[in-house]
Amino acid sequence: MKTENIVACNYVESNGGSFKAINPSLNLPISTPFVAADNDIIDSALDKAAAAFKVFKSINKDQKSNFLRSIANELELVATALIDVAMQESGLTEVRLKGELARTTGQLRMFADLIEEGSWVDAVIMPAMPDRLPIPRADIRRMLRPLGPVVVFGASNFPLAFSVAGGDTAAAFAAGCPVIVKVHPAHPGTSAITATAIIKAVKNNHLPDGCFSMLYDGSYEVGTALVQHPHTKAVAFTGSLKGGMALHKLAQNRKDPIPVFAEMGSTNPIFVFPEAVINNAQSLSEKLAVSVTSGAGQFCTKPGLIFVMENINLDNFKNHLITAFQNSLPVTMLTPGICANYFEKNAKVLSENGVSALYASEIDKSALPNGGNPILAEVTAENWLKNPLLAEEVFGPFSLLIIIKSIDELNAIVEKLEGQLTTTVIAEAEDVAKYCAIIEDLTDKAGRLIFNGVPTGVEVNAAMNHGGPFPATNNNFTSVGSKSIYRFVRPIAYQDWPDHLLPMELKRENPYHITRQTNQTLSKD
Amino acid sequence: MKTENIVACNYVESNGGSFKAINPSLNLPISTPFVAADNDIIDSALDKAAAAFKVFKSINKDQKSNFLRSIANELELVATALIDVAMQESGLTEVRLKGELARTTGQLRMFADLIEEGSWVDAVIMPAMPDRLPIPRADIRRMLRPLGPVVVFGASNFPLAFSVAGGDTAAAFAAGCPVIVKVHPAHPGTSAITATAIIKAVKNNHLPDGCFSMLYDGSYEVGTALVQHPHTKAVAFTGSLKGGMALHKLAQNRKDPIPVFAEMGSTNPIFVFPEAVINNAQSLSEKLAVSVTSGAGQFCTKPGLIFVMENINLDNFKNHLITAFQNSLPVTMLTPGICANYFEKNAKVLSENGVSALYASEIDKSALPNGGNPILAEVTAENWLKNPLLAEEVFGPFSLLIIIKSIDELNAIVEKLEGQLTTTVIAEAEDVAKYCAIIEDLTDKAGRLIFNGVPTGVEVNAAMNHGGPFPATNNNFTSVGSKSIYRFVRPIAYQDWPDHLLPMELKRENPYHITRQTNQTLSKD
Structure with a gap:
């Protein structure tokens, strides 16, 4: 080499x-x-x-x-x-x-x-x-x-x-x-x-x-x-x-x-609405845990904040989430520095007021010296709203579950959210009907909006947008x-420019046969 | 009011x-x-x-x-x-x-x-x-x-x-x-x-x-x-x-x-090639003088630098330019501040080494207290290249004629030019054939390229570009x-989003009947 x-x-x-x-x-x-x-x-x-x-x-x-x-x-x-x-x-x-x-x-x-x-x-x-x-x-x-x-x-x-x-x-x-x-x-x-x-x-x-x-x-x-x-x-x-x-x-x-x-990067918040929890607690938990922990959570689109409305099935959902996290094995992180940052940052979050660990796997440092352990933490929306540190990205297999008690809290959260690469809505039809105004407000916070999916796994095509309001991107x-x-690229306009000096794309004969707008009409002629 | x-x-x-x-x-x-x-x-x-x-x-x-x-x-x-x-x-x-x-x-x-x-x-x-x-x-x-x-x-x-x-x-x-x-x-x-x-x-x-x-x-x-x-x-x-x-x-x-x-803003340089001068000295001079002086030269696209290659008709061209400037009357500038800046700036340029006035009209300050007087100045490319001040915009009815003695000087000028809203090429077919590499280099310096025209008079349509490399614009x-x-605007991607929550432009039925790209195909369906 x-x-x-x-x-x-x-x-x-x-x-x-x-x-x-x-x-x-x-x-x-x-x-x-x-x-x-x-x-x-x-x-x-x-x-x-x-x-x-x-x-x-x-x-x-x-x-x-x-x-x-x-x-x-x-x-x-x-x-x-x-x-x-x-x-x-x-x-x-x-x-x-x-x-x-x-x-x-x-x-x-x-x-x-x-x-x-x-x-x-x-x-x-x-x-x-x-x-x-x-x-x-x-x-x-x-x-x-x-x-x-x-x-x-x-x-x-x-x-x-x-x-x-x-x-x-x-x-x-x-x-x-x-x-x-x-x-x-x-x-x-x-x-x-x-x-x-x-x-x-x-x-x-x-x-x-x-x-x-x-x-x-x-x-x-x-x-x-x-x-x-x-x-x-x-x-x-x-x-x-x-x-x-x-x-x-x-x-x-x-x-x-x-x-x-x-x-x-981004915290890629997931908003889980009540009917979705009631109907799909287990499959949803499995999807979320994989999205948080796969590749040691080292993706720009890893969901780092999971907001859930209180509901009759919440404990069941949490138990399914814990089980799903238990099934995620620690893996080696990209660099010793990234791993050290992960431990420092997740320890800091876990030490904040009202934050508790729902699940934190052990790491055998002799086998995985730079292993990142999957962690699921929990906090009330009330405490989350008071503490800006809890809105920061933790790069690694960590996610924070935030329990929301009221629509007022939900509105306050959406208002407070910084710009994101993605936001995800997990909802049934009844949820959408009830929370459509809040869901619309979320569109101002992100570059990609996902419905009943997860943000990881970024398609590479012409419809993709991977970028969002600051601080997700600065553009x-x-x-x-x-x-x-x-x-x-930048635009250049050619005024009365001789045909033989024009770029191929602008010549009068359209030699590349590309789609061009002439006056108001799109055509390849 | x-x-x-x-x-x-x-x-x-x-x-x-x-x-x-x-x-x-x-x-x-x-x-x-x-x-x-x-x-x-x-x-x-x-x-x-x-x-x-x-x-x-x-x-x-x-x-x-x-x-x-x-x-x-x-x-x-x-x-x-x-x-x-x-x-x-x-x-x-x-x-x-x-x-x-x-x-x-x-x-x-x-x-x-x-x-x-x-x-x-x-x-x-x-x-x-x-x-x-x-x-x-x-x-x-x-x-x-x-x-x-x-x-x-x-x-x-x-x-x-x-x-x-x-x-x-x-x-x-x-x-x-x-x-x-x-x-x-x-x-x-x-x-x-x-x-x-x-x-x-x-x-x-x-x-x-x-x-x-x-x-x-x-x-x-x-x-x-x-x-x-x-x-x-x-x-x-x-x-x-x-x-x-x-x-x-x-x-x-x-x-x-x-x-x-x-x-x-911008100095909107005009490059006048020899054959164009030889063939069109008078009509060209009239066009240029109008572009420099109309509206008291208070346009972002006013040509402030006129580069001309030495040629057998140069003196004739200068005389025509002087005559054309003589036909431009001083008019009131937009504000006392702009007028004062104009006087300060053109006096500064005229006092620089090697710069002389080819034409400077008088102003009757009692009739036109904020009048801007049309001025045409002259300098050699050798002196212009040594003095960055001579490349700055003078907002008002002022232009600087720069006499170029060699292709080396011309290349040095193009190399040194900062970003411009426009550059203009005044040339005949023989000029284009001879200077095509330099003309192509000019395309990297501006947002709009004009051939045998003037930069003032900005069309407002979909093909217009009014912006250029820094410092013409910062974007x-x-x-x-x-x-x-x-x-x-910014892009937003909607992933698996329910149709009734999508903006009209993205709904499955295309209710606005707009042109959209679906997979690789443009259509209104």
């Missing part, structure tokens, strides 16, 4: 400090050292990205979609090594990582399909009206075009699907933007193998080398410099509120502010699904 | 300080005093906007388009008084203000058409696939929905079209957002009359009063408080770089950052035309 930093698809030596990833299952460093990028490397990566952009922004759409498909194909060729290293670095299971690789290649091919079809550029053509009075109308043609070099931060919890060749990179490439990846220090080896697939795809498709660079760092300096670099035009990040907001501030304090698209875009491409 | 602040369509007394507008033609205060909003008024306006949003966000699309049309109709009913007061407050001519009113009502009706048609919400439906393996696919339906209360800052240079009922307000209402206008202190009377039209439209269409509030301030406190208010979800601003960035910083330093859509949206609605 080549461990050097990658500048414009070339491996380069660095003078930076070295670090090692940790195998969280063994709680031991992995022997391969990686070296942080130095300032020359950062400058060189961005300079070459800016130069590559001049070519990459205008390549033929089929060349771009072939590139995306090549990355997917090349990833499948290195799948065995990739999953082996990812298991060591993340503690995730082979089954999970195989699924995640399929999601990753699926995302790349989804964007390839989108680019190949071509209409995503939202072309609008208002032809000239030379005889219009009092003044003639110019010919104006508008489409979306790429921003320029994009910095992508690898995420700890999806070493494949939200990392080097993950959704952010795929969307940026699809838009026509060169990508500079800042590797997550928890999985540098996984990143190094993924990078080989991208480099091959760049070379096989004869694209400028500057389209792809990848830099390592065990600390924050490289990420900071990348966000501050004059050539960087946008940043994509998935991680903590603290991390996302630090990048947001850096980007807004530049001389020329740039967008940081930060997805910063009004999705970071999952094909619409996430719109983070990396 | 009622001069009180307006909270939720009601006039309220304030404890704030008072101020008067100034008639710039006379350089005298206008007798009517206005009173700044106090903190109670600000809180009340936002609280009522947040409450109104719960209703307004979901009103029937025809009710919303009727509302927009009503505002346009009501404005036409008060046109005489409106234009009379606007002339006094702005110094703009009756002809110009009549045109601006037509643009204002045209914008409102354009958005009414957009809302009535309905497909703008970008609905995507991915139906359930219960038999999909390994896991079933949920039904996911996504559309764009309004953000919540929007604060609109009135702009000095368009007292009608970018002010109380201007493009920002029309777009926000069209999106389904309540609006709180911060009046520009240069035209409070114009604003007061405009507000009567909106209030009538709110009442006649039985909308919640909280949809519209309008607050006065002669200083910055009210604007600051509005941007910082927890209920404010977005801000729209057209004005100076300094003003826009101050609001941007305020908004990004909130606990929950919100978007400020700031259009902050990747247009602030003119129907696409400007997308500033004020």
Whole structure:
């Protein structure tokens, strides 16, 4: 495995400090050292990205979609090594990582399909009206075009699907933007193998080398410099509120502010209404426990707050929930740091006024040094409403059951809720009839609204929205699904521009045969 | 004329300080005093906007388009008084203000058409696939929905079209957002009359009063408080770089950052290539002089930099330009402050190394106390490249002709250019063939690219883009035309949501008969 930093698809030596990833299952460093990028490397990566952009922004759409498909194909060729290293670095299971690789290649091919079809550029053509009075109308043609070099931060919890060749990179490439990846220090080896697939795809498709660079760092300096670099035009990040907001501030304090698209997690509240509890206590409990604990609860969409209205079947529901949690085994968390944070945070919540544990499994630290134990805690709505700490995300297999005594409490909770990636309503028809106003109010609090389901298991398609009001995200875009491409483009209008200088998508003959709006009409003509 | 602040369509007394507008033609205060909003008024306006949003966000699309049309109709009913007061407050001519009113009502009706048609919400439906393996696919339906209360800052240079009922307000209402206008202190009377039209439209269409509030301030406190208010979800601003960035910083330093859509002007460079000069010196000069000086050059799209390649006809071109500028009469500028800034800024530029005046008209200050005199200055590209001050916007009837001696200089200029609302290429076929790489590089510098035209005269339609790379704007949206609605919405995905709880646009029967994407297909079925 080549461990050097990658500048414009070339491996380069660095003078930076070295670090090692940790195998969280063994709680031991992995022997391969990686070296942080130095300032020359950062400058060189961005300079070459800016130069590559001049070519990459205008390549033929089929060349771009072939590139995306090549990355997917090349990833499948290195799948065995990739999953082996990812298991060591993340503690995730082979089954999970195989699924995640399929999601990753699926995302790349989804964007390839989108680019190949071509209409995503939202072309609008208002032809000239030379005889219009009092003044003639110019010919104006508008489409979306790429921003320029994009910095992508690898995420700890999806070493494949939200990392080097993950959704952010795929969307940026699809838009026509060169990508500079800042590797997550928890999985540098996984990143190094993924990078080989991208480099091959760049070379096989004869694209400028500057389209792809990848830099390592065990600390924050490289990420900071990348966000501050004059050539960087946008940043994509998935991680903590603290991390996302630090990048947001850096980007807004530049001389020329740039967008940081930060997805910063969520408590994904579940609202369980009475009739649903009365009718489905057991099946509901099983679904919820799986959603909270699978993958050690390390998902942005893990339900961390379960609000339930008092009802005659509440004790039965709680017992079913406890049983379901008992059936969830502790598993290794992604990193020692994430595991330590989980223990600190859940202990803090459990020590707050009125909070009690309904279920907390034991961890055998000798067998699972970084194991996260499933915990279900309980509190009254009255106490929850008094304590903002209880509204914070606990990243891990933890959920807090909040018992609501009155509609007033329910209204106060909805009023107080911060922005969420998702909110979920568990209800029967009678519940919906009774609480429809509150259910409507919940729509202002989230980016995705789920009915009688669970928020984990995020579909990757054009209808998905993975983003929500602050603090779930700091922007009004999705970071999952094909619409996430719109983070990396801006409109350009061409006025009376000669046909041979227009982008293919706007030429008079519509050579790509894409759907365009001309005056008020959509057509492919 | 009622001069009180307006909270939720009601006039309220304030404890704030008072101020008067100034008639710039006379350089005298206008007798009517206005009173700044106090903190109670600000809180009340936002609280009522947040409450109104719960209703307004979901009103029937025809009710919303009727509302927009009503505002346009009501404005036409008060046109005489409106234009009379606007002339006094702005110094703009009756002809110009009549045109601006037509643009204002045209914008409102354009958005009414957009809302009535309905497909703008970008609905995507991915139906359930219960038999999909390994896991079933949920039904996911996504559309764009309004953000919540929007604060609109009135702009000095368009007292009608970018002010109380201007493009920002029309777009926000069209999106389904309540609006709180911060009046520009240069035209409070114009604003007061405009507000009567909106209030009538709110009442006649039985909308919640909280949809519209309008607050006065002669200083910055009210604007600051509005941007910082927890209920404010977005801000729209057209004005100076300094003003826009101050609001941007305020908004990004909130606990929950919100978007400020700031259009902050531009130098709108014109690149004149040799063959174009040789062939069209006179007609080109006349077009350019009108674009620089009409309306006293007080447009965001006024061309402030005219780059010309040395050529055999250059002296002739200069002479034609001077003649054309001589034919432009000085007119009154919008405010004494803007006029003073203009004199200060153009004097500064003219005193810089190597800058000389090709033409500077005299001003009779007794006849035109706030008159702005058309000025054409000249500098070599060599000196321009050394002096960043010469790349700054001079708001007023001023333009700087920059003489380019070599392709290296031309490349250096394009490289150095900051983001622009527009760039314009003046060229013949031979020029295009020779300079096509440089022309393509210009596309990265602007939001609108004009060929053999001028940047002033901004069409209001779906193809328009009025926004560009920083510092022209701080975002990747247009602030003119129907696409400007997308500033004020966010996507929401509904997963397995019951049909009767879905918004009309996403219901299974497609009751609005709008164009939606279902799987990969666009259709109205």
